[in-house]
Amino acid sequence: MQDATTLKEYRKQLREALENDFQRQALDNFAVAYRTSRANAFADIDAPELIAEIAAAKDESIGRLEELFQEFKRHAEAAGTKVHLAATAHEANEIIARIGKENNVKTIVKSKSMTAEETHLNDHLEAQGFEVTETDLGEWIIQLRHEGPTHMVMPAIHLSRYQVADLFSEVTHKQQDVDIQKLVKVARRELRPKFCQADMGISGANFAIAATGTIGLITNEGNGRLTTTLPRVHVALAGVDKLMPTLHDALRIIRCLPKNATGQAITSYVTWITGTVPCEPSPRGTKVKHVVFLDNGRLAMARDPEFKQVLRCIRCGACANVCPIYRLVGGHKYGHVYIGAIGLVATYFFHGREKAKNLVQNCLNCGACKAVCAAGIDLPTLIKEVHARIQDEEGHPLYSTAVGQVLKNRKLFHTMLKSARLLQKPITGGTPYLRHLPMFLFKDQDFRALPAVADEAFRDKWERIKPRVADAKLKVALFSGCVQDFVYPEQMEAAVAVIASKPGVAMEYPMGQSCCGLPLQMMGEKQAGRELAAHNMNAIDAQDFDYIVTMCASCASYLKHGYKRLFADDPAMAYKAAQFAHRVIDFSSFVRDVLGITDESFTGPSKKVTYHAPCHLCRGLGVTEAPRALLGEAGLEYVPATEEDVCCGFGGTFSVKFPELSKELLGKKLANLKATGATAMATDCPGCIMQIRGGFEAEKTPFEVRHVAEYLAERLKRK
Amino acid sequence: MTTPNLVEKLTAKAGLVSATVRCVASMDEAMAYVADVCVGKEACQILASGCDAPLSGTAEALCETKQDKIICAPEMPDEAMAALSAHCAERGVKLITSGMRAHLGGIDIGLTMAAAGIAETGTVVIRSLNEEVRLASMIAEIHIAVLPARAIVADSYALEPRLVEWMGQPDFTAFVTGPSRTADIERVLALGVHGPLELHILILEDK
Numbered sequence: 027m028q029d030a031t032t033l034k035e036y037r038k039q040l041r042e043a044l045e046n047d048f049q050r051q052a053l054d055n056f057a058v059a060y061r062t063s064r065a066n067a068f069a070d071i072d073a074p075e076l077i078a079e080i081a082a083a084k085d086e087s088i089g090r091l092e093e094l095f096q097e098f099k100r101h102a103e104a105a106g107t108k109v110h111l112a113a114t115a116h117e118a119n120e121i122i123a124r125i126g127k128e129n130n131v132k133t134i135v136k137s138k139s140m141t142a143e144e145t146h147l148n149d150h151l152e153a154q155g156f157e158v159t160e161t162d163l164g165e166w167i168i169q170l171r172h173e174g175p176t177h178m179v180m181p182a183i184h185l186s187r188y189q190v191a192d193l194f195s196e197v198t199h200k201q202q203d204v205d206i207q208k209l210v211k212v213a214r215r216e217l218r219p220k221f222c223q224a225d226m227g228i229s230g231a232n233f234a235i236a237a238t239g240t241i242g243l244i245t246n247e248g249n250g251r252l253t254t255t256l257p258r259v260h261v262a263l264a265g266v267d268k269l270m271p272t273l274h275d276a277l278r279i280i281r282c283l284p285k286n287a288t289g290q291a292i293t294s295y296v297t298w299i300t301g302t303v304p305c306e307p308s309p310r311g312t313k314v315k316h317v318v319f320l321d322n323g324r325l326a327m328a329r330d331p332e333f334k335q336v337l338r339c340i341r342c343g344a345c346a347n348v349c350p351i352y353r354l355v356g357g358h359k360y361g362h363v364y365i366g367a368i369g370l371v372a373t374y375f376f377h378g379r380e381k382a383k384n385l386v387q388n389c390l391n392c393g394a395c396k397a398v399c400a401a402g403i404d405l406p407t408l409i410k411e412v413h414a415r416i417q418d419e420e421g422h423p424l425y426s427t428a429v430g431q432v433l434k435n436r437k438l439f440h441t442m443l444k445s446a447r448l449l450q451k452p453i454t455g456g457t458p459y460l461r462h463l464p465m466f467l468f469k470d471q472d473f474r475a476l477p478a479v480a481d482e483a484f485r486d487k488w489e490r491i492k493p494r495v496a497d498a499k500l501k502v503a504l505f506s507g508c509v510q511d512f513v514y515p516e517q518m519e520a521a522v523a524v525i526a527s528k529p530g531v532a533m534e535y536p537m538g539q540s541c542c543g544l545p546l547q548m549m550g551e552k553q554a555g556r557e558l559a560a561h562n563m564n565a566i567d568a569q570d571f572d573y574i575v576t577m578c579a580s581c582a583s584y585l586k587h588g589y590k591r592l593f594a595d596d597p598a599m600a601y602k603a604a605q606f607a608h609r610v611i612d613f614s615s616f617v618r619d620v621l622g623i624t625d626e627s628f629t630g631p632s633k634k635v636t637y638h639a640p641c642h643l644c645r646g647l648g649v650t651e652a653p654r655a656l657l658g659e660a661g662l663e664y665v666p667a668t669e670e671d672v673c674c675g676f677g678g679t680f681s682v683k684f685p686e687l688s689k690e691l692l693g694k695k696l697a698n699l700k701a702t703g704a705t706a707m708a709t710d711c712p713g714c715i716m717q718i719r720g721g722f723e724a725e726k727t728p729f730e731v732r733h734v735a736e737y738l739a740e741r742l743k744r745k
Numbered sequence: 746m747t748t749p750n751l752v753e754k755l756t757a758k759a760g761l762v763s764a765t766v767r768c769v770a771s772m773d774e775a776m777a778y779v780a781d782v783c784v785g786k787e788a789c790q791i792l793a794s795g796c797d798a799p800l801s802g803t804a805e806a807l808c809e810t811k812q813d814k815i816i817c818a819p820e821m822p823d824e825a826m827a828a829l830s831a832h833c834a835e836r837g838v839k840l841i842t843s844g845m846r847a848h849l850g851g852i853d854i855g856l857t858m859a860a861a862g863i864a865e866t867g868t869v870v871i872r873s874l875n876e877e878v879r880l881a882s883m884i885a886e887i888h889i890a891v892l893p894a895r896a897i898v899a900d901s902y903a904l905e906p907r908l909v910e911w912m913g914q915p916d917f918t919a920f921v922t923g924p925s926r927t928a929d930i931e932r933v934l935a936l937g938v939h940g941p942l943e944l945h946i947l948i949l950e951d952k
């Protein structure tokens with residue numbers, strides 16, 4: 027459970043987590059294995075279609091939770107189940123404790139329930155004198171260790187067999203073997219008497235089907251079945267978001283959940299319970315059964331246009347499985363009760379701002395979670411939204427407001443960049459890198475060399491290099507982004523040369539353009555971001571152009587998807603943003619798909635080039651083929667790298683705020699690139715270039731890191 | 746899909762999750778198999794815990810509750826019961842049809858009739874409003890389910906109308922796919938953590 031009160035303390039905890047070698051290795055192994063098993067599990071299924079169906083069906087239910095609750099209650103009560111709705115976590119706990127007392131319950135067995143973790147049910151029941159035993163193996167282990175879960179599906183993934191053996195030796199007062207198969211059997215035997223003796227069983231519910239008043243439980247171990255069968259009282263605790271109209275909705279989710287969670291086709295057990303069933307030890311011969319639905323902010327959330335998506339979550343845990351940060355630090359540092367990407371969002375709503383405010387900053391915006399989410403939730407955007415909300419509520423940090431002010435004022439920002447060029451002279455030593463960094467300014471940044479600002483910005487060269495096209499068939503605006511404009515103008519020049527190699531394309535570089543605004547979103551400065559977006563849409567009148575081409579994957583994805591979202595509440599601006607977004611295209615897709623450049627344009631000796639897939643290109647825009655194919659067209663030998671689409675750790679302002687994490691991710695990226703045997707790498711994002719080139723430079727490894735446009739430009743046939 | 750194809754698919758999918766699948770030509774053959782499995786199984790000890798494992802006093806005490814080899818076969822059709830009693834008597838196995846709560850420490854075999862099979866996932870569907878049936882499929886070390894070939898459907902959607910009908914009154918129905926499993930310790934797969942260690946599916950061929 028993450029409990030740091032300041033960002034500084036949080037960073038300290040993160041550093042400690044990074045030193046946990048066992049956990050690092052376990053999560054690494056899992057991340058790699060997960061990819062393959064998930065792909066295999068979905069081999070015969072159209073995953074995007076299934077995910078879209080789930081999202082649509084969940085949205086439907088979320089719109090009518092109150093009505094579904096009434097319908098469920100009617101059917102369940104007709105079949106003998108008592109149904110409750112608890113407004114708060116405390117109320118839910120109280121209801122359950124009361125049921126216990128009314129039925130003279132002493133001992134309780136529990137099968138895994140995230141909702142019960144959310145309400146801290148065990149603490150409450152224990153304080154009231156009940157004896158509570160978790161029966162899911164992983165949950166039991168962490169209960170005995172007095173810890174929270176570190177993964178939604180595998181709560182004890184952070185522990186080694188040695189730790190478990192020690193724990194079990196303590197519990198049984200006998201020395202236990204470290205053999206996993208034996209440890210599992212010990213747990214089976216130790217827990218069996220608990221099941222036999224328990225008066226009450228508490229379970230969660232994966233589904234609550236309104237049409238029949240049925241709950242559905244999915245488990246692998248079978249503890250859910252024993253918990254709901256042996257004791258004479260059964261209470262199921264579930265979020266109201268588990269309500270769905272029909273069985274079909276549940277069957278659809280079952281097709282997806284286990285596959286997305288662990289790569290299983292289906293779990294060992296899916297149990298459907300309707301009403302009260304015969305139960306021998308119960309005085310009346312049938313089970314005493316209650317279903318408690320927890321609101322705890324969900325019904326309000328269901329009315330929030332932005333955040334109602336959160337209620338689509340089916341708790342598969344996949345968003346943690348693929349998150350590069352979760353993989354580094356584990357669930358105790360990457361969530362409060364709910365972990366992973368969904369935890370970053372849910373914590374704010376279910377556990378409050380204090381618990382969420384540090385966590386929510388720790389996101390690269392890499393989009394891996396969104397791409398894998400079983401319910402199609404736009405997690406990275408929601409994480410940034412929570413960040414923005416917290417800042418609006420708590421007051422914005424000084425630096426963040428200041429950056430917002432500067433970026434909003436294009437002239438001021440550009441003047442500052444130009445003066446930086448003069449100021450940096452003493453620290454570059456005439457190289458393209460900032461050499462002796464003033465350490466008080468850039469603490470912990472020495473894992474990568476930072477580039478110096480170029481002598482002349484692209485915007486200042488434009489009039490000189492602009493190709494004059496007489497009869498234009500295509501009109502194109504270039505959007506450079508700040509980094510290419512001021513730090514890497516050569517990437518822009520290369521792009522211009524490549525585009526100009528096809529006749530009939532008129533290019534404009536609208537001078538009024540400024541930063542795309544993504545850094546402001548990353549910092550939670552939503553209002554300043556809106557102003558900046560409006561500014562750019564004025565500077566580049568979309569109506570005048572067929573395409574707006576950008577060489578920066580992050581800018582492209584933000585211009586295309588982010589702008590529309592910024593103005594969701596302003597129809598006129600939203601329309602304008604949609605017009606604008608419609609024309610935005612990334613460089614590689616433009617060159618390959620629109621201009622149709624082929625191998626005839628290129629010449630020169632081949633060499634091995636590997637590739638890094640920028641998050642905002644491969645996931646943000648879904649562009650995967652174009653850049654790789656272009657390298658081939660240009661006659662280069664493309665050598666794939668391992669985990670090519672895993673984030674390099676740049677994440678814009680992220681790498682300044684969390685340098686330790688950025689460094690680890692970069693280290694892994696460099697190792698994967700080196701392992702290809704190539705000594706050159708192409709990519710489509712200046713941010714990634716800054717990070718990766720800087721990393722190689724810092725460790726003094728000769729490795730060429732350039733934009734795809736540069737590789738193409740240098741191999742263009744001269745006319 | 747025709748029945749032979751569904752049988753094949755179910756067999757393949759169930760095999761992937763460590764279930765044992767056999768086709769049997771008659772109920773008598775099925776019952777002989779059940780008795781054989783019981784006899785072939787280790788002594789009357791609680792196999793699940795591996796009686797060599799050091800346990801706490803309470804857990805150890807459960808061992809005392811089980812002294813014979815036991816098959817529990819609640820709610821089986823008369824024809825099956827007649828055949829099974831004969832096989833059990835011959836082989837010295839105790840056969841019960843109720844009273845599972847006296848055997849919570851475990852029994853050797855829980856025998857059930859599956860209401861349906863789902864080929865897509867290698868699943869057997871067990872309806873168990875009867876508590877004895879429920880417990881037999883949970884408490885046993887080996888769960889054997891007899892599944893009539895004609896009760897196999899292609900996927901869970903195909904079963905939906907029947908499930909909905911069952912859910913119209915108090916009901917307890919389970920999709921069972923392979924034996925109980927966990928990967929909670931170091932992600933290493935271990936079978937039989939709480940539920941059965943083995944699942945056998947006997948597909949009863951159509952006559």
Ligand code: SF4
Nearest residue numbers: 349389390392393395
């Ligand atoms: S966007 Fe990337 S870093 Fe952020 S939560 Fe999702 S996977 Fe993790």
Ligand code: SF4
Nearest residue numbers: 339340342343345399
């Ligand atoms: S947010 Fe999506 S990926 Fe994460 S647990 Fe929920 S459904 Fe799964």
